[in-house]
Amino acid sequence: MAKFARAEKQAADVMKVLQGTVIKSVGTVRNYEQALTQVCNYVKAERISKEGLQGITPNDAITYLEKRGQAVGQKTLDMERQAIQMMMQHVTHKLEPSERLPVIQSEQHTSLTSRSYTPEQIKLVIDHQNERNALATKLAYQAGIRAHELLTLQRLEKNPADLRPKTAQKFTGRAGDTIAYSVHGKGGLTREVRLPVALAEQLEARAIEPLKMTDRGVHYLQHYDLAGGQRWSNSFSTASKRALGWSRGAHGLRHSYAQERMNELQKTGLSQDVALETVSQELGHFRPEITKVYLR
Secondary structure (H helix, E strand, O other), X not given: OOOOOOHHHHHHHHHHHHEOOOEOOHHHHHHHHXXXXXXXXXXXXXXXXXXXXXXXXXXXXXXXXXXXXXXOOHHHHHHHHHHHHHHHHHOOOOOOOOOOOOOOOXXXXXXXXXXXXXXXXXXXXXXXXXXXXXXXXXXXXXXXXXXXXXXXXXXXXXXXXXXXXXXXXXXXXXXXXXXXXXXXXXXXXXXXXXXEHHHHHHHHOOEEEEEEEEEOOEEEEEEXXXXXXXXXXXXXXXXXXXXXXXXXXXXXXXXXXXXXXXXXXXXXXXXXXXXXXXXXXXXOOOOHHHHHHOXX
């Protein structure tokens, strides 16, 4: 493949290998080719691989899917993941035939119903969890942390946040009574989060020597004996069903954080637009429009 071949040609070259052998359906070939064209445009724009589309690694793919998940729905995201996975299994051999890329959840939740929990509901869920999972739930709720980000928590001075534009109002109303930590989130972004002092003390009591662990095929270096990732997410859903009779998923805690922070910031006199931008930065979203989904 030419080093700087057009995205359409790179995608077509991959599909020529798959069409008629691995993939029989003409419609699937067409859809995968369109998906890989989109991926290739990203690879070239971000200068990820000199070899173009076929040079990307599984980690590159996960980073792409995490960023892409903030702009498209689950159906599109799954299609692109499947196209990349097929290429890596049968063309570039970056994955074994039995290996899979992790399923990334789109931030573009299409439901018009709220996914948030009230503080009282969260307390009831926590009462149905063991100590380790309960602490993770408190952290996720108090700081708007994603399930896999719990596995990456570190003190901010040990793992500084990436330099990005930020509003002067970031963490307004919480900064004075909190301790700064960082998490490694979607799109490879390391961002600052704030934990209440009492909660930070509980976390520090669980400090450990760095421990390698894997969640949904992604490797992490954990610095605290803390639940997180898929296992914690499943624990939360199970506890929610026991406590409340239903579950909106652990991601609903981020919705709760977003809604509570919007109320806090607007009560200080901030306009809706400034408050939305501030909460978006605190959540690690790349666009404020994504945060609007959390406010339903």
